[in-house]
Amino acid sequence: MIRRRSLYAALVFAALALLAPALPPYxxxxxxxxxxxxxxxxxxxxxxxxxxxxxxGQAAYFGAAAYAVALLATERQVGLVGCAVAGIALAxxxxxxxxxxxxxxxxxxxxxxxxxxxxxVWGLAFRWVSLTKGDNGVSGVPRxxxxxxxxxxxxxxxxxALVVAALAWTxxxxxxxxxxxxxxKGIRGSESRMQALGYNVWLHKYVAFVLSGTxxxxxxxxxxxxxxxxxxxxxxxxxxxxxxxxxxxxGPGTLVGPxxxxxxxxxxxxxxxxxxxRWLLILxxxxxxxxxxxxxxxxxxxxGRRR
Amino acid sequence: MTAEFWITQSFNGISYGALLFLLAxxxxxxxxxxxxxxxxxxSYFMLGGYVGLTVVLRTRSFALxxxxxxxxxxxxxxxxxRLFLRRLRGEELGQVLMTIGFALIFQDLALLIWGxxxxxxxxxxxxxxxLRAGGAVFPVYRIFIVAVAVVVGIALxxxxxxxxxxAMIRAAVDDAExxxxxxxxxxxxxxxxxxxxxxxxxxxxxxxAGFLGVYPGADFEVLPYAFVVVIVGGLGSLPGAMAGSxxxxxxxxxxxxxxxxxxxxxxxxxxxxxLAIRPTGxxxxx
Numbered sequence: 001m002i003r004r005r006s007l008y009a010a011l012v013f014a015a016l017a018l019l020a021p022a023l024p025p026y027x028x029x030x031x032x033x034x035x036x037x038x039x040x041x042x043x044x045x046x047x048x049x050x051x052x053x054x055x056x057g058q059a060a061y062f063g064a065a066a067y068a069v070a071l072l073a074t075e076r077q078v079g080l081v082g083c084a085v086a087g088i089a090l091a092x093x094x095x096x097x098x099x100x101x102x103x104x105x106x107x108x109x110x111x112x113x114x115x116x117x118x119x120x121v122w123g124l125a126f127r128w129v130s131l132t133k134g135d136n137g138v139s140g141v142p143r144x145x146x147x148x149x150x151x152x153x154x155x156x157x158x159x160x161a162l163v164v165a166a167l168a169w170t171x172x173x174x175x176x177x178x179x180x181x182x183x184x185k186g187i188r189g190s191e192s193r194m195q196a197l198g199y200n201v202w203l204h205k206y207v208a209f210v211l212s213g214t215x216x217x218x219x220x221x222x223x224x225x226x227x228x229x230x231x232x233x234x235x236x237x238x239x240x241x242x243x244x245x246x247x248x249x250x251g252p253g254t255l256v257g258p259x260x261x262x263x264x265x266x267x268x269x270x271x272x273x274x275x276x277x278r279w280l281l282i283l284x285x286x287x288x289x290x291x292x293x294x295x296x297x298x299x300x301x302x303x304g305r306r307r
Numbered sequence: 308m309t310a311e312f313w314i315t316q317s318f319n320g321i322s323y324g325a326l327l328f329l330l331a332x333x334x335x336x337x338x339x340x341x342x343x344x345x346x347x348x349x350s351y352f353m354l355g356g357y358v359g360l361t362v363v364l365r366t367r368s369f370a371l372x373x374x375x376x377x378x379x380x381x382x383x384x385x386x387x388x389r390l391f392l393r394r395l396r397g398e399e400l401g402q403v404l405m406t407i408g409f410a411l412i413f414q415d416l417a418l419l420i421w422g423x424x425x426x427x428x429x430x431x432x433x434x435x436x437x438l439r440a441g442g443a444v445f446p447v448y449r450i451f452i453v454a455v456a457v458v459v460g461i462a463l464x465x466x467x468x469x470x471x472x473x474a475m476i477r478a479a480v481d482d483a484e485x486x487x488x489x490x491x492x493x494x495x496x497x498x499x500x501x502x503x504x505x506x507x508x509x510x511x512x513x514x515x516a517g518f519l520g521v522y523p524g525a526d527f528e529v530l531p532y533a534f535v536v537v538i539v540g541g542l543g544s545l546p547g548a549m550a551g552s553x554x555x556x557x558x559x560x561x562x563x564x565x566x567x568x569x570x571x572x573x574x575x576x577x578x579x580x581x582l583a584i585r586p587t588g589x590x591x592x593x
Contacts, residue, residue: 236527
């Protein structure tokens with residue numbers, strides 16, 4: 001089962017890689033965006049889907065990494081490797097600090113705490129003007145160079161994002177089938193049972209929380225380069241809410257589902273924006289629709305039917 | 308840092324805490340009975356402010372605005388509970404996600420109806436101006452907010468502690484299944500509490516609009532404050548909501564006055580501290 005799914009995913013990645021040169025620039029940039037949010041959604045799935053921890057602060061780590069990259073690249077002219085390391089490190093450290101507070105709580109408490117912590121980061125982005133430039137954000141982030149390869153045009157950047165997404169998917173896929181990942185699933189099922197079996201539940205949850213922040217940071221690094229602009233909207237609540245919907249829509253606990261959910265939301269958002277400005281209205285309606293009619297998400301519903 | 312600074316800022320903090328109490332007490336009650344965190348609670352606050360604004364501009368009556376905002380949003384909350392949330396009874400995450408959906412819809416609808424400009428809700432002449440005591444200045448409107456919160460707090464306490472309906476609600480908070488078993492209509496109690504919570508948030512919204520204004524995004528800006536209040540005070544506890552509101556109001560106000568760039572950070576400290584010492588909040592039960 002796992003091997004077959006990996007094969008499918010490899011085929012999808014290969015198909016994307018082969019198709020990309022034939023695509024016009026606009027669909028290509030949308031696909032790039034879908035890949036970036038796919039990484040973000042997968043990072044959240046480790047918490048929500050596998051560990052049963054509904055985080056509403058995922059944009060905090062995404063945004064922290066994006067800000068780090070944007071500031072270092074524009075003000076210090078730091079290259080790709082330095083920016084990526086700094087961004088991912090900042091996201092990881094933020095998650096490590098927030099995790100100490102959030103992991104003490106479960107269920108609804110966890111949701112509220114992660115939301116409030118996420119808003120703290122938003123508040124810093126918005127009000128700490130001397131560092132973050134406040135509402136104006138950091139603009140003019142240049143696309144990086146990878147060795148001799150210039151990532152400025154859409155196609156090379158797409159390939160870059162594709163490789164990073166494939167790597168993230170592989171690593172997270174290995175994580176969730178590892179003994180550690182199975183421990184997380186056990187915690188989702190029953191925390192007290194895992195405790196009784198001698199598992200260090202706190203440590204499992206904490207490590208999952210920090211790793212989730214790390215991968216959200218990976219997505220944030222890509223986003224800063226992709227968008228060329230980082231502002232408070234990247235760390236706002238709606239971004240975390242969108243990430244949560246991507247997971248819920250695709251199917252929590254399936255890894256590939258949230259990535260699909262991310263793709264759908266990105267395409268829907270861009271498609272809708274051509275016709276109307278009422279994106280939040282539609283996002284809200286999709287949210288309610290998913291909860292009412294597909295509580296297991298798309299992939300969850302498909303797997304349920306097969307059984 | 309004169310004595311006046313401390314007195315004025317403390318008073319501002321207390322009055323902001325009073326506003327937070329209106330918002331957070333409903334959130335806490337709803338959680339107590341239904342075990343869900345209502346993500347649309349900030350939306351009720353904002354929508355209450357907008358409805359109040361429209362009414363006050365049409366009728367010139369502040370009292371009418373308070374009444375209209377409160378009743379309208381209570382009905383919105385009632386509809387949400389009865390038509391949507393009830394279908395997901397027992398599915399906590401599903402219910403929370405659904406309230407997020409509503410919060411997004413409300414935000415966009417408010418933008419559609421009232422536009423993107425910030426407004427100030429005109430307050431009656433009797434409530435404007437300020438009192439002076441020594442060098443300290445006390446705006447009358449802020450005194451009014453504290454008075455409203457005190458009245459609401461006492462009324463809630465009387466309702467919960469001294470009436471039959473309150474006893475039913477308390478029973479549902481303690482053990483919904485057992486309450487249902489002894490003949491208490493828990494779904495009806497949920498509906499009542501949800502509407503009451505929405506009405507309180509809207510009341511806070513109309514009154515808060517008098518000094519914070521109403522603007523797009525106010526919903527999500529105020530929501531974490533309400534959350535931190537109930538995290539600090541303990542979910543489902545009225546005294547907790549009171550203590551939490553005061554603490555958060557004071558800390559936030561001093562934080563903003565002393566470190567303006569790090570204002571939201573003032574939320575972080577009390578939450579981290581309380582959770583480290585008492586994970587269920589000051590008055591919460593595990």
